[in-house]
Amino acid sequence: MVLVFSDDKKMMLELLGKGSEIAKELKLKLNAVIIGKDDTLAKEYISHGADKVFVAETDLNAFKAEEYTDILDAILKEAGAEVVLIGSNKNGKELAPRLASKLGTGCVTDCIKLYVKDKKLTAERIVYSGNAIVVEQFNTKPSIVTVPSKVFDPSPKDSKHHGEIVKKKFDVNKSASHIVKVQEMKSEGVNVEDAEIIVSCGRGFKSKDDIKLVDGLAGALKGKTIGCSRPIAADLKWLSEDHWIGLSGHKVKPKLYVAVGISGQIQHIAGMRDSDIVVAINKDPEALIFKSADYGIVGDLYEVVPKLTSAIKEKMG
Amino acid sequence: MNIIVCAKQVVDVSEMKIDPNTKKPILQGVPQKISDIDKNALEEALRIRSEHSDTSITVVTVGSSDAKERIKELLAMGADGGVLVVPPQKYDYHVVSALLAEAIKKIGNYDIILCGEASIDLFSGQVGPRLAGLLNIPQITYAQNVKAGKEKVVAERNMGEQMVTTESTYPVLITVTKEINTPRLPSLMQILSSANKPIKELSADSLGVKLSPAIETVEMKGVPMERKNIVYKDDVNESIKKLVDSLAKEGVLR
Numbered sequence: 001m002v003l004v005f006s007d008d009k010k011m012m013l014e015l016l017g018k019g020s021e022i023a024k025e026l027k028l029k030l031n032a033v034i035i036g037k038d039d040t041l042a043k044e045y046i047s048h049g050a051d052k053v054f055v056a057e058t059d060l061n062a063f064k065a066e067e068y069t070d071i072l073d074a075i076l077k078e079a080g081a082e083v084v085l086i087g088s089n090k091n092g093k094e095l096a097p098r099l100a101s102k103l104g105t106g107c108v109t110d111c112i113k114l115y116v117k118d119k120k121l122t123a124e125r126i127v128y129s130g131n132a133i134v135v136e137q138f139n140t141k142p143s144i145v146t147v148p149s150k151v152f153d154p155s156p157k158d159s160k161h162h163g164e165i166v167k168k169k170f171d172v173n174k175s176a177s178h179i180v181k182v183q184e185m186k187s188e189g190v191n192v193e194d195a196e197i198i199v200s201c202g203r204g205f206k207s208k209d210d211i212k213l214v215d216g217l218a219g220a221l222k223g224k225t226i227g228c229s230r231p232i233a234a235d236l237k238w239l240s241e242d243h244w245i246g247l248s249g250h251k252v253k254p255k256l257y258v259a260v261g262i263s264g265q266i267q268h269i270a271g272m273r274d275s276d277i278v279v280a281i282n283k284d285p286e287a288l289i290f291k292s293a294d295y296g297i298v299g300d301l302y303e304v305v306p307k308l309t310s311a312i313k314e315k316m317g
Numbered sequence: 318m319n320i321i322v323c324a325k326q327v328v329d330v331s332e333m334k335i336d337p338n339t340k341k342p343i344l345q346g347v348p349q350k351i352s353d354i355d356k357n358a359l360e361e362a363l364r365i366r367s368e369h370s371d372t373s374i375t376v377v378t379v380g381s382s383d384a385k386e387r388i389k390e391l392l393a394m395g396a397d398g399g400v401l402v403v404p405p406q407k408y409d410y411h412v413v414s415a416l417l418a419e420a421i422k423k424i425g426n427y428d429i430i431l432c433g434e435a436s437i438d439l440f441s442g443q444v445g446p447r448l449a450g451l452l453n454i455p456q457i458t459y460a461q462n463v464k465a466g467k468e469k470v471v472a473e474r475n476m477g478e479q480m481v482t483t484e485s486t487y488p489v490l491i492t493v494t495k496e497i498n499t500p501r502l503p504s505l506m507q508i509l510s511s512a513n514k515p516i517k518e519l520s521a522d523s524l525g526v527k528l529s530p531a532i533e534t535v536e537m538k539g540v541p542m543e544r545k546n547i548v549y550k551d552d553v554n555e556s557i558k559k560l561v562d563s564l565a566k567e568g569v570l571r
Contacts, residue, residue: 179484
């Protein structure tokens with residue numbers, strides 16, 4: 001069977017989408033796992049293509065990699081699986097390799113393409129800060145793959161699809177670690193990943209206050225999403241991390257991406273390379289960002305941005 | 318306290334060039350270095366040592382014999398000893414984590430194993446959780462702040478939307494993020510005085526690891542990015558006018 005698991009419902013529907021495709025090709029059943037008690041969710045996963053949903057009851061009230069690994073391990077021992085797909089959020093990314101080590105099997109994280117070739121499960125992932133793609137094939141089963149959100153389409157709903165719900169409590173060892181506190185991160189409620197127009201700022205800005213220039217430009221473009229490179233979010237903390245675009249930040253694909261005062265390190269490019277149109281503003285004509293841009297202006301952002309903002313307002317009436 | 322730091326030798330991605338024809342990265346001749354986040358892991362070990370007397374730090378690297386030079390940098394930073402494990406010809410994370418696990422068992426008692434959250438070349442983030450799984454010990458991933466007490470360790474973990482504080486007894490494996498600290502640069506004196514620190518060399522054979530890779534890389538492809546690369550360099554007002562016209566033609570001004 002193909003087994004899918006994520007603690008994130010949205011990711012789960014995407015995993016069911018890809019999972020059913022792989023299951024069909026390999027003539028396998030599609031099974032889903034829910035850790036915790038949730039019958040309505042189980043029914044929903046069935047209507048989105050799951051043939052069987054294992055609801056593993058647990059005393060844990062939050063995700064723990066050690067115990068979740070043992071629960072999945074127990075389900076796999078009972079039901080078996082050829083392919084395991086796990087949602088690639090941070091929880092999934094620490095769960096999948098631990099599970100792989102317990103099973104002595106292969107794992108590919110953050111897969112962007114997944115298909116069967118020469119009867120082998122084949123996964124592609126981005127390496128070298130977005131400069132290359134490796135194609136990996138599995139020699140072992142189960143083959144474990146983690147999939148980031150929005151890579152695959154969610155499975156459509158079919159209320160006529162039938163499936164079975166298996167409720168069970170698995171006795172797993174308690175890990176010597178436990179969660180003491182969970183705090184919501186300071187967030188400005190920004191979702192750069194869904195934005196159609198993004199204006200981003202980098203180290204070219206001299207102070208936090210100057211970021212209002214980016215706000216103004218984004219406003220003129222009728223976008224309201226502000227992005228930034230690593231230093232602005234991680235080091236200077238001028239913007240919260242939900243603005244951070246790059247290899248370790250968010251990956252975006254807007255229709256228009258405007259990079260202001262961003263040098264264009266490959267780690268940043270890795271986060272915005274899928275944008276439709278890229279505009280760069282930088283005072284350094286040699287800045288790497290121009291190599292990844294469709295249009296660029298060499299100039300001082302403190303002069304260019306206000307002028308560009310009014311020119312766009314004028315053009316758009 | 319005994320601390321083990323896992324460090325990987327990687328190509329310096331920022332020095333990598335792209336072949337203009339194949340669009341594939343050229344890996345030959347690119348300088349090698351210790352993966353940045355693994356240096357954060359060592360720095361954290363050094364910080365913990367400064368709070369706990371009688372702490373020894375061993376760095377373990379799986380890599381070719383030229384990685385010895387890189388291990389010397391880590392010894393200069395302050396690690397007490399190094400272990401280099403030369404892998405078999407074919408290896409993947411399944412093999413590498415088994416080599417690390419066996420090498421660590423050979424080193425003996427340990428309280429904390431520190432790793433970077435991922436290596437900067439391939440960024441899979443598998444080795445930490447795999448190693449913890451093989452050794453059957455708790456894992457604390459993505460740590461941004463670590464407080465190591467006598468009996469237990471408490472770490473704050475950046476889980477994206479949440480900051481999760483996790484506590485564990487020893488032994489424990491911790492992976493750290495880049496934000497946890499700033500790795501020190503060794504002084505010339507430290508570099509010179511570390512020359513006699515021991516580096517032990519092990520191999521898959523000497524560790525009795527006879528595994529084959531679970532995954533095979535069948536191809537590496539380039540990532541072509543088609544961009545127009547039109548850069549306006551003249552007068553700012555003129556440049557802005559041209560840019561606005563181009564954006565209007567692209568249909569993004571609505």
